[in-house]
Amino acid sequence: MSEEKYVPKTKLAEWFDSRLPLLSLSHHLKSYPTPKNLNYWWTFGGILTFCLITQIVTGIILAMHYVAHTEHAFASIEHIMRDVNYGWLMRYVHSNGASMFFLAVYIHIFRGLYFGSYKAPREMIWIIGLAIYLLMMATAFMGYVLPWGQMSFWGATVITNLFSAIPLIGESVTNWLWGGFSVDNPTLNRFYSLHYLLPFLIFGLVILHIWSLHIPGNNNPVGIDVKKGSNETMPFHPYMVMKDLLALLAFLLLFFAFVFFMPDFLGHPDNYIPADPLITPAHIVPEWYLLPFYAILRAIPSKLGGVIFMFASIFVLVGLPWLDSSKVRSATFRPIYRKFFWVLVVTVILLGYLGAKPPEGIYLILARIGTAYYFIHFLILLPLLGRYEKTEPLPLSISDPVLDKPGAMDKLKEMAGKYEGENVATFK
Amino acid sequence: MKEKMLQHLNNLFSKVFLIIFIIGNSNLAHSEERNTEFLKNNWSFDGVFGTFDRASLQRGYQVYQEVCAGCHSVQHLSYRNLSEKGGPEFLPEEAKAIAAQFEVIDGPNEDGEMFTRPGRLSDKFVMPFPNVKAAAAANGGAYPPDMSVLAKARKGGADYIYSLLMGYEEAPAGYELDDGVYYNKYMPGNKIKMAEPISDGIVEYSDGTETTKAQISRDVTTFLVWAGDPHLEARHKMGFKVFFYLIILLTLVYFSKQKVWSRFGSKREEEEEAFDKAEKAVTKYEGEDPKTFK
Numbered sequence: 001m002s003e004e005k006y007v008p009k010t011k012l013a014e015w016f017d018s019r020l021p022l023l024s025l026s027h028h029l030k031s032y033p034t035p036k037n038l039n040y041w042w043t044f045g046g047i048l049t050f051c052l053i054t055q056i057v058t059g060i061i062l063a064m065h066y067v068a069h070t071e072h073a074f075a076s077i078e079h080i081m082r083d084v085n086y087g088w089l090m091r092y093v094h095s096n097g098a099s100m101f102f103l104a105v106y107i108h109i110f111r112g113l114y115f116g117s118y119k120a121p122r123e124m125i126w127i128i129g130l131a132i133y134l135l136m137m138a139t140a141f142m143g144y145v146l147p148w149g150q151m152s153f154w155g156a157t158v159i160t161n162l163f164s165a166i167p168l169i170g171e172s173v174t175n176w177l178w179g180g181f182s183v184d185n186p187t188l189n190r191f192y193s194l195h196y197l198l199p200f201l202i203f204g205l206v207i208l209h210i211w212s213l214h215i216p217g218n219n220n221p222v223g224i225d226v227k228k229g230s231n232e233t234m235p236f237h238p239y240m241v242m243k244d245l246l247a248l249l250a251f252l253l254l255f256f257a258f259v260f261f262m263p264d265f266l267g268h269p270d271n272y273i274p275a276d277p278l279i280t281p282a283h284i285v286p287e288w289y290l291l292p293f294y295a296i297l298r299a300i301p302s303k304l305g306g307v308i309f310m311f312a313s314i315f316v317l318v319g320l321p322w323l324d325s326s327k328v329r330s331a332t333f334r335p336i337y338r339k340f341f342w343v344l345v346v347t348v349i350l351l352g353y354l355g356a357k358p359p360e361g362i363y364l365i366l367a368r369i370g371t372a373y374y375f376i377h378f379l380i381l382l383p384l385l386g387r388y389e390k391t392e393p394l395p396l397s398i399s400d401p402v403l404d405k406p407g408a409m410d411k412l413k414e415m416a417g418k419y420e421g422e423n424v425a426t427f428k
Numbered sequence: 429m430k431e432k433m434l435q436h437l438n439n440l441f442s443k444v445f446l447i448i449f450i451i452g453n454s455n456l457a458h459s460e461e462r463n464t465e466f467l468k469n470n471w472s473f474d475g476v477f478g479t480f481d482r483a484s485l486q487r488g489y490q491v492y493q494e495v496c497a498g499c500h501s502v503q504h505l506s507y508r509n510l511s512e513k514g515g516p517e518f519l520p521e522e523a524k525a526i527a528a529q530f531e532v533i534d535g536p537n538e539d540g541e542m543f544t545r546p547g548r549l550s551d552k553f554v555m556p557f558p559n560v561k562a563a564a565a566a567n568g569g570a571y572p573p574d575m576s577v578l579a580k581a582r583k584g585g586a587d588y589i590y591s592l593l594m595g596y597e598e599a600p601a602g603y604e605l606d607d608g609v610y611y612n613k614y615m616p617g618n619k620i621k622m623a624e625p626i627s628d629g630i631v632e633y634s635d636g637t638e639t640t641k642a643q644i645s646r647d648v649t650t651f652l653v654w655a656g657d658p659h660l661e662a663r664h665k666m667g668f669k670v671f672f673y674l675i676i677l678l679t680l681v682y683f684s685k686q687k688v689w690s691r692f693g694s695k696r697e698e699e700e701e702a703f704d705k706a707e708k709a710v711t712k713y714e715g716e717d718p719k720t721f722k
Contacts (some may be wrong), residue, residue, distance in 0.1 A: 036692065075503075075504065078504040078576065078577070079504075081659075082504060082505075082509075082658055082659070083506075088659045088662075088663065089663075089666070092663075234692050238688050239688060239689060239692060242681070242684060242685040242688050242689070243685060243689075245681055245685070246678070246681050246682055246685050249674060249677060249678045249681055250678065252674060253671070253674060253675075253678070256667065256670050256671065256674065259667070260663055260664065260666060260667025260668075260670060260671075261476055261664070261667055263663070264580055269580060269581050269582055269583050269585075270581065272577040272580040272581035272656075273573075273581045274574075282616075
């Protein structure tokens with residue numbers, strides 16, 4: 001099923017499309033060929049788009065009632081929760097939506113890691129995706145500051161203080177970020193401004209992410225190139241649209257279970273205590289989705305080192321398409337990589353768990369081992385595996401090997417025609 | 429050779445990580461031994477269909493008013509909330525009468541003077557102290573926290589509040605307590621500056637409910653959970669409807685998706701059928717299995 005070019009049916013459509021090819025674009029989005037063997041791990045792109053739009057819509061409504069001022073922020077959230085019609089719904093969808101967004105993005109990223117979706121010719125999709133992920137973390141962090149609870153304030157203090165680790169200019173940078181000499185009203189105000197801005201940058205990057213996807217087309221669970229214009233692909237609409245919709249609805253069951261029945265489960269109780277610069281909470285912890293990085297940050301004995309390793313843990317992923325030199329994409333055919341992949345998953349979850357624990361004793365030791373493995377995985381194991389791993393034989397195509405053996409069908413038809421004396425093409 | 433080494437390395441890594449993971453998890457059990465477990469209650473508001481016990485909320489308001497309100501504010505609650513759906517549901521006249529008991533500072537008037545007037549439904553709950561500093565000064569330096577979202581702001585929520593109210597004990601022998609500090613089994617650190625607030629018979633219920641310490645504590649805890657989450661019932665109700673709707677929609681979309689995808693499948697079946705036919709024809713004459721074609 002190859003992609004046909006859009007042919008305008010009316011003069012008006014032709015006039016319009018030759019000036020602004022929106023109709024062509026819409027036609028392309030509908031007929032975009034997708035491999036027929038995509039599994040449900042591939043539905044998270046659509047789910048993430050839904051999450052982004054949900055965050056933007058609920059966020060805009062919340063912004064109509066929120067007051068970005070240290071004296072009023074906490075009370076304005078309570079005003080939203082109590083007095084604004086369905087304000088509680090908007091706010092719980094927004095706060096749990098952030099968690100669901102990250103849950104989906106982690107599945108999306110690990111899917112890419114497992115099936116080698118970052119490899120040529122898809123490096124650009126991967127790198128734009130990482131930029132989106134970075135912006136997401138910044139946005140989520142600043143959003144968490146806005147309710148101006150204890151964790152908001154102290155989380156902001158800890159994270160902005162990281163910049164003071166920069167030699168020579170660290171302190172000036174931190175003061176510049178704060179707009180003063182501590183986290184205070186100017187900080188809250190700029191965080192609010194940026195929290196409103198960044199989602200639209202994310203939205204723009206998502207368009208680039210999808211654009212760069214539509215050039216090589218989707219990777220697939222087998223990880224070999226599909227033959228466009230064969231029966232190996234199916235048009236995005238209605239096939240993938242229906243599948244994505246089904247997955248989205250299932251995802252919403254989880255989403256709404258949190259929103260309606262345990263809306264504060266993923267948050268920290270301390271954030272319902274108004275910010276108090278004079279009282280430090282016993283344990284300052286970020287939201288769950290940032291915990292693995294928090295564990296890496298604290299695993300390194302020096303502050304500057306911690307900051308460097310924390311940022312490096314994300315930036316190392318930018319180099320991944322070149323660090324992993326294996327020509328085989330899908331872990332299905334990489335017996336050793338497959339195991340290391342799961343070790344990595346366990347390590348990241350373990351680091352997340354450790355990020356919520358005080359950095360002492362066994363926790364600190366484990367966090368150091370986990371951090372070490374994280375970097376060893378990407379910087380040492382992947383390049384080595386690319387060179388020495390014996391991969392399993394790849395199938396010739398993503399579908400039934402007999403039917404799709406190149407030319408097999410034609411050869412058969414030709415031979416059958418020879419004996420039967422009839423045009424075998426009519427078989428079809 | 430190198431492959432073998434990699435394989436060994438890989439197995440080793442897997443095992444090491446498995447062991448680390450198990451140790452890490454078993455450690456989890458030990459690290460949380462900060463406090464004794466909270467006392468459990470069967471709260472009516474727990475669970476998917478949870479609703480508040482109206483009578484308990486009304487009694488809880490009474491306890492709050494007679495026992496807690498001297499020190500603790502609930503500044504985010506309004507008097508009108510008392511008669512709103514999903515809350516204690518006092519009659520509007522009752523709520524109005526409650527509001528009118530309080531003196532609210534308003535103003536400035538046309539002469540530029542602040543004045544006091546009786547409270548209205550639209551007023552927020554009047555606070556016992558003008559500000560945090562005054563509250564702390566009047567309570568030996570410890571600020572009695574605002575109770576608007578107290579049930580959400582403490583790990584354990586309702587169970588924690590109930591346990592705290594029930595958890596006053598004689599300090600263990602040798603445990604040193606300063607003046608004005610009390611021992612509480614469930615308070616983090618076991619030291620609390622609030623004297624035991626609730627005891628048997630400290631309030632008198634007009635509906636004849638027994639006034640044991642446990643009952644009073646239950647009532648005021650219920651009130652505080654509602655105060656922190658006044659839309660809890662509406663949320664649960666909507667959640668049920670949302671799930672009902674979602675599950676039906678999910679079922680419909682599932683079958684639609686199957687139907688749509690079967691179009692693609694049948695096309696493929698046609699091709700396979702054609703292939704089988706051709707294959708049969710060839711096999712008939714060639715007497716060999718065409719699958720061996722290179």
